[in-house]
Amino acid sequence: MxxxxxxxxxxxxxxxxxxxxxxxxxxxxxxxxxxxxxxxxxxxxxxxxxxxxxxxxxxxxxxxxxxxxxxxxxxxxxxxxxxxxxxxxxxxxxxxxxxxxxxxxxxxxxxxxxxxxxxxxxxxxxxxxxxxxxxxxxxxxxxxxxxxxxxxxxxxxxxxxxxxxxxxxxxxxxxxxxxxxxxxxxxxxxxxxxxQMKEIVWNKLLINAVINPLTALLRIRNGELPATGQRRQLMKELLREGIAAAEGSGVRTRDDLWEQVLEVCAKTARNESSMLQDVSAGRATEIEWINGAILDAARKGNIPAPTHDTIYKLVKAAQPAEEAGR
Incomplete structure (x- = not known):
């Protein structure tokens, strides 16, 4: 082969x-x-x-x-x-x-x-x-x-x-x-x-949509993300809105997604997310296809996603000027 x-x-x-x-x-x-x-x-x-x-x-x-x-x-x-x-x-x-x-x-x-x-x-x-x-x-x-x-x-x-x-x-x-x-x-x-690849892809998307943008904006490694109550609250809000958007799109989500998010943070504790690496290097990120994709699904289903909207705009604002426009 x-x-x-x-x-x-x-x-x-x-x-x-x-x-x-x-x-x-x-x-x-x-x-x-x-x-x-x-x-x-x-x-x-x-x-x-x-x-x-x-x-x-x-x-x-x-x-x-x-x-x-x-x-x-x-x-x-x-x-x-x-x-x-x-x-x-x-x-x-x-x-x-x-x-x-x-x-x-x-x-x-x-x-x-x-x-x-x-x-x-x-x-x-x-x-x-x-x-x-x-x-x-x-x-x-x-x-x-x-x-x-x-x-x-x-x-x-x-x-x-x-x-x-x-x-x-x-x-x-x-x-x-x-x-x-x-x-x-x-x-x-x-x-x-x-x-069941649609469900698997969406489940990973929901995890990435929590970890990647927050580590990029806070400039921290994955393992540091759940370290404070304020960070965990943001994580939970992003996950809750993402699950609502997924289910509004007819996608089944796993019951243990929160536990999965914490497990990924623990297993990759020393890693810098790809979005953090991109922001640090002044490169365009994948925000369009991660949180942006969740926002698109939420709009189609008329589902509120204010936390994703704010995080999306903040990451876009952190990108180089020539990359920021959608």
Whole structure:
């Protein structure tokens, strides 16, 4: 099974490294030529606890592929393309490249946070070929070619939810999904197939919509978030409004979501959320596809979400001026 991973942030580097360490045939496509060169020259270092290993994974850059209009794109013919870039990077040129990579035989596994990306991707890739992945694995990118596995978690994969509620039940699709599940488990990621991906995606969205913006605004690590009563009150208000928006959209939510939020904070106590990292670096965040997505669902259902609205505006205000406008 041939795998191409697009995106060399923390999740992309972690998944690529673990798959390569388990013997998978995997190639990494980075955003920049500089990162691809670093990986090809020095290898990809995976740090787990006190142990570090260097994996030699072929890397190419989207920067070069895009500059040549796709003429420089190697003919990988992957069975799977793993998409680990953030939603803000889902540009038309990138999606056209993915379409060319998949051709007719491949499937796309999307690791994006938030919701709304499937509709965008589905304009370039047949919806029946799109699968979703939700993972609670923890990772931190320390350099262009080094990633630290900061915490073990669980991964779920399954068909992307279509508007008509249908999924791809063809035998070849089911076989492909089982092969990917097997590859992920062999790589050390406890992975399960699910036909309830809409609920799983929303449940993770609700957790992210609490932790990410608050840690970004308060400039604290995940473990510090529940430390005071005022912070916990904000967390609970965001979660309550998010659950109301989800249920108003016909999504079932778990009864133990509050406990899950606290568990994530504890398990990733030393981590800086991706939104905090973006705000600290002066980059655009994923607020549109996290709290913004909850606000959109709340408006459609005529459900009040004042805390999400305030948090959304504060994070937008913290972004660079050129990125702040919606």
């Amino acid at each position: 041939k795998i191409v991973c697009i995106g060399a942030g923390s999740v992309g580097l972690l998944v690529t490294a673990k798959l390569a360490a388990a013997g998978a045939d995997v190639v990494l496509i980075t955003r920049t030529e500089q990162q691809a060169s670093a990986l090809n020259e020095s290898g990809l270092t995976l740090q787990e606890g006190d142990n570090a290993k260097v994996l030699h994974v072929p890397a190419a850059s989207f920067e070069r592929i895009d500059a040549t209009g796709g003429q420089d794109m190697p003919d990988y013919r992957p069975d799977w393309v793993l998409l680990t870039v953030k939603q803000k990077h889902l540009s038309e040129p990138l999606l056209l490249t993915i379409s060319k990579l998949l051709r007719e035989q491949g499937r796309l596994l999307c690791f994006q946070n938030g919701i709304g990306h499937v509709d965008k991707i589905g304009r370039y890739v047949p919806p029946a070929c799109i699968d979703l992945a939700v993972t609670t694995e923890g990772a931190r990118r320390e350099s262009a070619s080094r990633v630290v596995h900061t915490g073990s978690g669980t991964t779920w994969i399954g068909c992307a939810d279509r508007k008509d509620g249908s999924g791809d039940s063809r035998p070849e699709a089911e076989i492909a999904q089982k092969l990917m599940e097997k590859a992920m488990n062999e790589a050390g990621f406890p992975t399960f197939l699910s036909n």
